[in-house]
Amino acid sequence: MEQRIVTNRRPFSWKSFLLQWEWMLVLIFIGINIMNMSLSEYYWSFDSLRDATMTFLDKAFIVLPMVLIIILGDIDISVASIVALASVIMADLYTMGVPMPLAMLICLAVGTLCGFVNGLLIVKFKELSAVIVTLSTMIIYRGIAYIILEDQAAGKFPDWFSFLGWGYVGPVPFILIVFAVFAAAFILLLHKTTFGRRVYAMGNNITASRFSGVQVDKIKLIVFTLAGFMAAVTALFLTSRMGSTRPNVATGYELDVIAMVVLGGISTAGGKGKMIGAILAVFLIGFLRYGLGLVNVPAQMLLIILGLLLIVAVMIPKIKLGKQGRI
Amino acid sequence: MGHFLEMRKISKRFNDNMVLSEVDFAADKAQVHAIIGENGAGKSTLMKILSGLFLPDSGEIWMDGEPISIQNPKQAQEHGIAMIYQEIRLFPDLNIAENVFMRREPLRTMRWPRLIDWDQAYRETEKLLQYLGLPLHARAIVKTLTIAQQKFVEMIKALSHDAKIIIMDEPTAALTEQEIELLFKVIKDVKKLGVSIIYISHRIEEIQQIADKVTVLRDGEVTQSALSSELDMTALIQAMVGRQLEDRYPKLKVKHGKEALRVEKLGFNGRIRNISLEVKKGEILGITGLSGSGRRTLAKVLFGIHGPYEGEIHMNGKAFKAMSPHIAKSHGLCYVTGITSEEGLIMNASISENIVLPNLDRVSHAGFLSTGRESEYARDLIDRLEISADEKEIVQSLSGGKQKKVILAKWLFASAKVLIMEEPTAGIDIASKLDIYNIMNELVLSGASIIMISSDLPEIMGMSDRIAVMYNGQIRKTFLKEEATQAGILYFASGGKDT
Structure with a gap:
């Protein structure tokens, strides 16, 4: 019947490979480094760059599961509150005499439980969107943290605990190693496993996924629970770096994290984006912040730059689409 | 000559694919003209050219004996050409009249502020509903209607635009037998208003019920164009697929198990x-x-x-x-x-x-x-x-x-x-x-x-x-x-x- 054979298979082309947003991020990253180098002579040294990563990597742990959540087309704005609650409970237990290793495990358990509760609410009450659910739990978790510590600081952790945030293994910061392990695990999870495939499918069309027998509720639950767990990991490293904790710790982290994910090219409409993009965005924002900090650029200025970058990140796919969309 | 609408020697290619080659098509007032053909035969492309979505590579469109130019959908609308797509294109949460008068709401005579004259909108919608014998209220929310009823709303929308040509793409795709019957009745009523209806379909059995004229396209060319009373089903199928189809339902006898x-x-x-x-x-x-x-x-x-x-x-x-x-x-x-x-x-x-x-x-x-x-x-x-x-x-x-x-x-x-x-x-x-x-x-x-x-x-x-x-x-x-x-x-x- 159909004599003409239609193939829409796109052959591999360097052009489309290099036109990916992730390469754009690499370019911006290089640009930022060049800019920083010309701004400050202290910027380009292995030691200072290595130490800089320690200051921004703590929240990067949450970026990893947030990529999954945003690919699902959902969002979780309670993560910063989970960090605070997990951190505060750990500190409180330790001051009450619980051994530190056990307190750390409980910290992880608390975070996981918080994430599980988020997921359960989202899955059970389908009429509530993830924004509404996590907005509520954001307030609740932070509230509980305040009840426990009553706006006080808690700390005086054992000396070895500071290793998490400040320690080195050889020349490499411990936090960087842990992050690299988690990042590799999440890259594999999203891009190489059936789980990741299902996450992408759900983000593109949740009804068709469900109609294909994908256990959509189970996957959502797992993803939100993972976010809770990773928020607790952040709590460990952040608390260690600061040496003490307060109920208002990590305020605003959720927006930083979401900004990194979006800058990483993950579409808030769901279904699109790569883990590596978000990881690049973590380093990009981190180095930008560090470099501008060196030359005393005010923090507000940095926010403006970040905002502009975000707009570009959101605009570029639209512009490309707009060109293709016309027939 | 003397047709109300004529498309002459329309050609269109996408990349290397000749989708339409020198297609002639004519439609008259108060007539249902069916275009049939398999997927990829070019029927939709032809109609998209008529409704201004695509520009032809060559060819002319004449209306009322004069050549007209259709560069975009807006110009097509100005010439009285309306297209009803296979998928409903209505606002589901608005009511019938709001949909019918979307973006051209009647205004009150008062100069300022410019207010919408909803009374008039509802009146005109009700009038059209009544003419077509549809038991619907102009204030009914579109999403509460059946697919068939939504098609009628699109029809009324076209009519209220003073459409002279209404193109319907696979109008019966999601309808039941009973709804199809009603649709055909409505089409006949619209036809009486002097509107020319172009009816795109796969379903050959419908053609003989509703169409006055049939044009068959295959691989971008017209293979048959005649009064529908002159053609029988096998002739149409043959014109469509270019070969004789022995049995349309090749059911095998299979032994049933447990x-x-x-x-x-x-x-x-x-x-x-x-x-x-x-x-x-x-x-x-x-x-x-x-x-x-x-x-x-x-x-x-x-x-x-x-x-x-x-x-x-x-x-x-x-x-x-x-x-x-x-x-x-x-x-x-x-x-x-x-x-x-x-x-x-x-x-x-x-x-x-x-x-x-x-x-x-x-x-x-x-x-x-x-x-x-x-x-x-x-x-x-x-x-x-x-x-x-x-x-x-x-x-x-x-x-x-x-x-x-x-x-x-x-x-x-x-x-x-x-x-x-x-x-x-x-x-x-x-x-x-x-x-x-x-x-x-x-x-x-x-x-x-x-x-x-x-x-x-x-x-x-x-x-x-x-x-x-x-x-x-x-x-x-x-x-x-x-x-x-x-x-x-x-x-x-x-x-x-x-x-």
Whole structure:
């Protein structure tokens, strides 16, 4: 019947490979480094760059599961509150005499439980969107943290605990190693496993996924629970770096994290984006912040730059689409 | 000469594909002119040129004896050309009149502030509704209407634009027999107003009922253009496909085996009640009924989408609880949905990604995907179902027939034993239809069972071993293939009872 054979298979082309947003991020990253180098002579040294990563990597742990959540087309704005609650409970237990290793495990358990509760609410009450659910739990978790510590600081952790945030293994910061392990695990999870495939499918069309027998509720639950767990990991490293904790710790982290994910090219409409993009965005924002900090650029200025970058990140796919969309 | 609308020697190519070559087409006032042809024959392209979506590479359009230029949809509208697409393009949360007068609301005479004269809008809408004999209120919210009623709203919208030419693309695709009859009545009424109607369709049987003239396109060329009274069905099919189709329903006689699925006293939420049925291995059970009869609900309850339900479902003699699609799937029961883009496919994923989704375990080791095996299986199925596309192709770019085949391929890949197929051939061309019927044959030969839910009566009668007719959530009557007549099915489908 159909004599003409239609193939829409796109052959591999360097052009489309290099036109990916992730390469754009690499370019911006290089640009930022060049800019920083010309701004400050202290910027380009292995030691200072290595130490800089320690200051921004703590929240990067949450970026990893947030990529999954945003690919699902959902969002979780309670993560910063989970960090605070997990951190505060750990500190409180330790001051009450619980051994530190056990307190750390409980910290992880608390975070996981918080994430599980988020997921359960989202899955059970389908009429509530993830924004509404996590907005509520954001307030609740932070509230509980305040009840426990009553706006006080808690700390005086054992000396070895500071290793998490400040320690080195050889020349490499411990936090960087842990992050690299988690990042590799999440890259594999999203891009190489059936789980990741299902996450992408759900983000593109949740009804068709469900109609294909994908256990959509189970996957959502797992993803939100993972976010809770990773928020607790952040709590460990952040608390260690600061040496003490307060109920208002990590305020605003959720927006930083979401900004990194979006800058990483993950579409808030769901279904699109790569883990590596978000990881690049973590380093990009981190180095930008560090470099501008060196030359005393005010923090507000940095926010403006970040905002502009975000707009570009959101605009570029639209512009490309707009060109293709016309027939 | 002297036609109201003439398209002369229209040619159009996309890249290297000649989609239309020197097509002539003419339409007159107060006439229904059908354009038929298979998918890819160029009917939609021709009509998109007329409605200003595409520019032709060459050719002219004449109206009322004068050449006109149509550069964009707005100009087409100014010339009185309106197109009613296959998918409804209305605002579901607005009411009929608001939709009809969208973006050209009548204004009050007061100069400032410019207020909308809703009284006039409702009056005019009611007038048109009355003329067409539709029992609808101008304030009815569009999403509460049936698909057929929404088509009428689009029709009224076109009329209120003073459309002189209304193009309808596959208007009967999602309609039941009864709704189609009403649609035809409405079309005849609109025709009386002097409007020229261009009717694009695959369904040849409809053409003779509604069309005054027929033009057949094949591979971008006109193969036949004549008064519909001069052509019979076989001649039309031949003009469409270029070869004689012996049998439109190649049903094979297959020996039936043991019982595969048995349903006892199934009920859900009052939408289906007291449904008992069974399907044997190798059997095709047809289920038909008007829209709202509960056909789709039945399928969704069986597949675990709607629940909790009353009654029992047995697979291979064992009771099981259809709590979710996942559970139904793992018991070998699947639902080949009739709604491609929302329920059937991930539109911007590739063919292979869609095919393997229901059974990712088959292409993975310990949770890790093997893309090599994925492509391999996908290519196998693409060959077997004659989809003729690359497995990396994005399903969005496929024709409707190929998309339907991809949905089917998903469930063949998941080795489903009982397939609930909903409207398996709606809106696709004859050749693809035949392919799908042949796959159904192949499936039952291999011992699978099929529940075919369809509103296409010839198809139901041609392909089923038994036919269950639903009305108001219940099965009213089950026919054996030999006993079934169109009249008999319609009698029970519209609420008739055994006497």
